[in-house]
Amino acid sequence: MALVVVGSVAYDGVETPHGKVERMLGGACTYISLAASYFTEVGIVAVVGEDFDPADRAFLARRKIGLEGLETKPGKTFFWSGVYSQDMNDRTTLRTDLNVFAEFQPVLPASYRSQPYLLLGNIQPALQQSVRAQMSALRLAGGDTMNYWIQDYREELLAAIRHWDFLLINDGEARMLSGEHNLRRAARAIARMGPSTLVIKRGEHGALLFHQDRLFAAPGYLLDDVCDPTGAGDCFAGGFIGYLSQGQAEWQDLCRAVIYGSVMGSFCCERFGVERFRTLTRAEIDARFEEFRRITEF
Amino acid sequence: MALVVVGSVAYDGVETPHGKVERMLGGACTYISLAASYFTEVGIVAVVGEDFDPADRAFLARRKIGLEGLETKPGKTFFWSGVYSQDMNDRTTLRTDLNVFAEFQPVLPASYRSQPYLLLGNIQPALQQSVRAQMSALRLAGGDTMNYWIQDYREELLAAIRHWDFLLINDGEARMLSGEHNLRRAARAIARMGPSTLVIKRGEHGALLFHQDRLFAAPGYLLDDVCDPTGAGDCFAGGFIGYLSQGQAEWQDLCRAVIYGSVMGSFCCERFGVERFRTLTRAEIDARFEEFRRITEF
Secondary structure (H helix, E strand, C coil): CCEEEECCCEEEEEEECCEEEEEEEECHHHHHHHHHCCCCCEEEEEEECCCCCHHHHHHHHHCCEEEEEEEECCCCCCEEEEEECCCCCCEEEEEEECHHHHHCCCCCCHHHCCCCEEEECCCCHHHHHHHHHCCCCCCEEEEECCHHHHHHCHHHHHHHHCCCCEEEEEHHHHHHHHCCCCHHHHHHHHHHHCCCEEEEECHHHCEEEEECCEEEEECCCCCCCCCCCCCHHHHHHHHHHHHHCCCCCCHHHHHHHHHHHHHHHHHHCCCCCCHHHHCCCHHHHHHHHHHHHHHHCC | CCEEEECCCEEEEEEECCEEEEEEEECHHHHHHHHHCCCCCEEEEEEEECCCCHHHHHHHHHCCEEEEEEEEECCCCCEEEEEECCCCCCEEEEEEECHHHHHCCCCCCHHHCCCCEEEECCCCHHHHHHHHHCCCCCCEEEEECCHHHHHHCHHHHHHHHCCCCEEEEEHHHHHHHHCCCCHHHHHHHHHHHCCCEEEEECHHHCEEEEECCEEEEECCCCCCCCCCCCCHHHHHHHHHHHHHCCCCCCHHHHHHHHHHHHHHHHHHCCCCCCHHHHCCCHHHHHHHHHHHHHHHCC
């Protein structure tokens, strides 16, 4: 194992203009680890209930995702459901049942603690911080957060990200966190908070990478059909950290990691939930990486 | 001369979060021709009133813009004023006084008619069509339009663009014109209407180029400060056609033209109105072109 991923493993109910699925495997940790599993060895830290389907566990295991840190607790697995707008740029949450996730206190198996890479999915900053503190030989650590923590848990979040190497958020979150509308200034402000690398995920509009006053801009991938955008941001994070977990993290590596993140996010949208990862191959991933090269070269 | 530009020459009143200018030189034809003047010889076709300031005429002449087709009519010059939202992504029109522009019937000077390049600014499609019909040796022609013409003058617009080589519009306009939400499909539908090249301008999110099922994606340029976005889309068009007017229009030339368009649009936003073009040099333009290369290479 090389990469530890922490976050939610959940069941999701999703409705998009392309259809409706009542209940399927989801959760940030699931998407991140699936995407990262194409690049490196991954171990997850998460909690599920007694209703967690052995078939879903087997699916993760087939992708060689380490499940030693996947705890099963009495009760039900985290459930979320939502419905997307016609253009899929907005979604409305219908239900959030935290279930066993409400009491999640991540404790890392001994074998995880000496791993070099850490991706903290979007959970309460204090939990992110507790996981990071359990790791003793980190080479690169970072993660995701959201408007809720930025607004209502600001001090706790600032205490957590102070130790992060990178932060992955969207435009609105970067603006909210930094208090700057302009993204260049927002990036400078966020660098002063700790993370020397900032990746701004802009959905269909691609992603921006800021690092030591350098900028890289990746376009969004134009799919013929976006089936279900759920998990795309997490798959971006998984591709990003997965690629970096292979070794170097120089400027060019960071840029390529952003492209691999974009690639993984784009595949995620092609089917409902995690379906695309049942068939996706590394060859398809590398072909799309090259396609990104073609659409950006001039 | 090589490039003919048709559209409005106007006075604008603009308010943005950075300030307010009661009256300044503006209009699509003005912005397009200023931007294109850094790449090729330009002649404009437009109409102004007796109030048109000789200093503004002199400014255009200093940029070596041909004014033989700039007609002066009794009455006042087209006046538009608007105010931008705090994030400058929306604007509200306060006043539109068409004045002499209401009766604009573009008649091309003889010297214009044999020119090879034509950029039709956003005016009534029938006028765009009448200008195109006056030109006898076109190598490349295209232009801009807007939601108003797409919705209320659809047949007239379709009759005009049928003869265009390229169309420059934004996401929403492309979706409205094609009836397709997905931009790849929208591009295919628009290609069937005539223009084999489609450029979708996405403001701060860059631009997309579609040509014979090939795609190129340019990022937006991240300015430290956007002072006034008025005219940015027209400057994009000016940089795009200006670059192409230098010669070839192969795939790589089209991609580079999109980058030069983005460069010119970005400079436009740095000052109110056309101010930036009073000092801008070709060296600055080429330096920013190279900066686009750096921020997109991986």
